[in-house]
Amino acid sequence: MIDTNVNRQHGNNVKWSVIKDDDQLLPMTVADMGIATPQFIREAMQRVLDTKVLGYTMPSTGFYDAIIRWQKEHHDVTLKREQLILVPSVAVGLSFAIRHLTQVDDGIIVMSPYYPPYKQLVDDNHRQFVEFPLVQREGQYVIDFNRLDQLMTDSQAKAIIVCNPHNPGGCVWTTTELQRLEDIANAHHMLVLADEIHDDVAFSDNVPVSMMSDLMGEEAASQTILLKSATKAFNLAGVKCAYLAVKDPQMLTTLKQAAAAEAIEEVNTLGMVATQTAYEQGSEWLTEVNAYLEENRNLAYEYLREQVPMIRPMYPEGTYLIWLDFMAYGLSDAELDTKLRDLGHLCLNPGIDYGKTGKGFMRLNFAVDRSVLKDALHRLKHFDESVRQK
Ligand SMILES: Cc1ncc(COP(=O)(O)O)c(C=O)c1O
Known part of the structure; x- marks a missing residue:
């Protein structure tokens, strides 16, 4: 069974290191998952540790x-x-x-x-x-x-x-x-x-x-x-x-x-x-995870299309990453990143880091518990409303 109840705010985690600047910030960045590494893998690793010699x-x-x-x-x-x-x-x-x-x-x-x-x-x-x-x-x-x-x-x-x-x-x-x-x-x-x-x-x-x-x-x-x-x-x-x-x-x-x-x-x-x-041992687990990720993918894509149409998502045919076009806001890449953090308390990967074609884009990682994804999507909506009000 997949387990999405994980707390990653410790242990020098790359994704969560950003919260030292703002503890309200939700990072949806680095391409790893907010889903527990399967138990059968952790148990196999534990058996090696139990031999007492590495x-x-x-x-x-x-x-x-x-x-x-x-x-x-x-x-x-x-x-x-x-x-x-x-x-x-x-x-x-x-x-x-x-x-x-x-x-x-x-x-x-x-x-x-x-x-x-x-x-x-x-x-x-x-x-x-x-x-x-x-x-x-x-x-x-x-x-x-x-x-x-x-x-x-x-x-x-x-x-x-x-x-x-x-x-x-x-x-x-x-x-x-x-x-x-x-x-x-x-x-x-x-x-x-x-x-x-x-x-x-x-x-x-x-x-x-x-x-x-x-x-x-x-x-x-x-x-x-x-x-x-x-x-x-x-x-x-x-x-x-x-x-x-x-x-x-x-x-x-x-x-x-x-x-x-x-x-x-x-x-x-x-x-x-x-x-x-x-x-x-992972085929069955992976089938379950992929089904979960597919629902997350559909949720993120449809929510943005319906609720935040100024953000244009590219449909992720694969990966747990969704590539979002923010160009309609007319913000520079630096402004976009700052406003997402300040208004939405959301940290995404700035598209400009992915080359010239990434200008005006942001990348969001949706491999998280569905409630966390919904939180991130609501933050995007809040960002959208705040920017448009100004
Ligand atoms: C396309 C792609 N290649 C390579 C890597 C890095 O893999 P590794 O950690 O094995 O170097 C990533 C990690 O996000 C990736 O997205």
């Missing part, structure tokens, strides 16, 4: 088998153990792949708006950050493939990050879109860095397809590095365990060698236990 631990066969089975059964991705590389987090894995599969000054294409650390990872590894703006059609993001093709030619970029489902837009790219992406990337000999960390959060009207799935075919798989973990769907971001999947033999050899050189595969013992347990 020494060096090897990844077990059961751990690898759990990943392989999960990816096959849930995402139609066929993997072998030797195609997996363990990393502490998806961000670390992305940086690692960029460093070892591209050269200094190479361009990396990133669809904008984007998960903000992408920019830092690319910049700090001294690669060129090549921003590719998504365009809006009927309030949803779409990929302008002609422009992408042109950008690949002009920029001479070597890789593209494909975030599916997309953070912050909540888009689930269709199979047709993924196939076109793959065709264009292939024509330009471009490496695809497929960040699919959000793909276990899936709603009844949209099921994400993996770039490395059997459906997408061998060619797509061979030019793709898949980045994944159990952390988003099972609320395990603090346990530091993720993996890359690599099918192309040459890239695999390069990355395996680099992984040995950096000892990067020595991931957290409790993280491995948590991941294995999530994948072995």
